[in-house]
Amino acid sequence: MSNPINPNNCRSRRRECEPKSQEISEKNTFASLVIEWYRENGRNSLPWQYSNDPYPRWISEIMLQQTQVATVIPYFLRFIHRFPDLKTLATSNVDEVLSYWTGLGYYARARNLHRTAQIIKNDYQGNFPETYETIIRLPGIGRSTAGAILSFCFDKPYPILDGNVRRVLARYHAIDGWPGKIEVAKRLWHFAEMHTPKSNIGEYTQGIMDIGSGVCLARQPLCVKCPIASTCKAFEEKNFLNFPGSKPKKIRxxxxxxxxxxxxxxxxxxxxxxxxxxxxxxxxxxxxxxxxxxxxxxxxxxxxxxxxxxxxxxxxxxxxxxxxxxxxxxxxxxxxxxxxxxxxxxxxxxxxxxxxxxxxxxxxxxxxxxxxx
Missing domain, CATH: 3.90.79.10 (Nucleoside Triphosphate Pyrophosphohydrolase)
Known part of the structure; x- marks a missing residue:
């Protein structure tokens, strides 16, 4: 017989302490609301959304690390025009690859793109891997990027947790602390996995990203437009600016x-x-x-x-x-x-x-x- 839940231990983590059946119900509701919202309001005309080919999606996901969509679009278009497929990228000189990255910053991303293209060309006959275990081992690809590629390109239900999604989940579940801390990140990944649906994964993934980037804004969230506001803990308590926790300040x-x-x-x-x-x-x-x-x-x-x-x-x-x-x-x-x-x-x-x-x-x-x- 399982131990009863002690309500005295649940003040700051009420949603984590709710029964499993309620988690399942909440998961279904959360995902369906996100998908429904996306079908009406989500972005579907970004230049990397016109194909399920993993190559352009991979390029876009790497560029979007630490960089906003509006900044990425012109770089993406120039990059894809010059390197239209994986073989072209793999056989190009890394200096030329870096030249198309100039101004975008975080140049290790470009070097990792080039290395990964060569690995896929040489070890996988030029075919982008389709399993999480293989993709996660490629240079420059972390858990969230791997999840995005698998969701969008291969219709596989893997969670993502980019900066925008972290903000949505931290507010929805009132998760204290800076997401860069290991324990906070574990809690966020728990909820990211819990909410990820088994079907319509591409719509859900793009939807929660779009909610984070266009609705659940860092400083002035548009809660009246949010499809999940009615069950959002931060919205209920009117303290959404407290979530997620701020990164500890460093002396520049x-x-x-x-x-x-x-x-x-x-x-x-x-x-x-x-x-x-x-x-x-x-x-x-x-x-x-x-x-x-x-x-x-x-x-x-x-x-x-x-x-x-x-x-x-x-x-x-x-x-x-x-x-x-x-x-x-x-x-x-x-x-x-x-x-x-x-x-x-x-x-x-x-x-x-x-x-x-x-x-x-x-x-x-x-x-x-x-x-x-």
């Missing part, structure tokens, strides 16, 4: 960066490829002279180039997700014949380039076009 770090813009007499600019680990990993950039060193000496020791530095340009600040960069552009003129290595090039500003460039580098290259030697 700052870094001073001297970008040495070396040009030869023809106006060609020296660029080198950054290490894959660290800021702008794998992208092409101007040499970054460490603080406290003479740039001419450091350039000679690091790249074998003899240069004469000129007056520095006005500095500017560039913000990344975790750090703020104070960038000091420093023009320099090559004084002896130039060298080329496997990780460096000489580039003529304004010419087409199929290399991944960080946003500040693109900005400075544009300015260099207007500043002849």
């Amino acid at each position: 770090s700052y870094k001073k960066m001297i970008m040495v813009m070396i040009r030869d007499q023809a106006g060609d600019v020296f660029l080198h490829q950054r290490p894959t680990i660290g800021i702008w990993g794998g992208l092409w950039s101007f040499p970054e002279c460490p603080q406290g060193l003479r740039p001419e000496v450091w350039i000679l020791e690091s790249f074998g180039l003899y240069v004469r530095c000129e007056q520095p340009w006005e500095g500017f600040r560039h913000q990344l997700s975790h750090i703020e960069l104070d960038i000091q552009p420093l023009p320099a003129i090559l004084t002896k014949p130039k060298l080329v290595t496997k990780t460096s090039i000489w580039y003529k500003p304004g010419m087409p380039i199929k290399l991944g460039l960080a946003a500040p580098v693109t900005r400075l290259l544009e300015k260099l076009k207007e500043c002849p030697i």
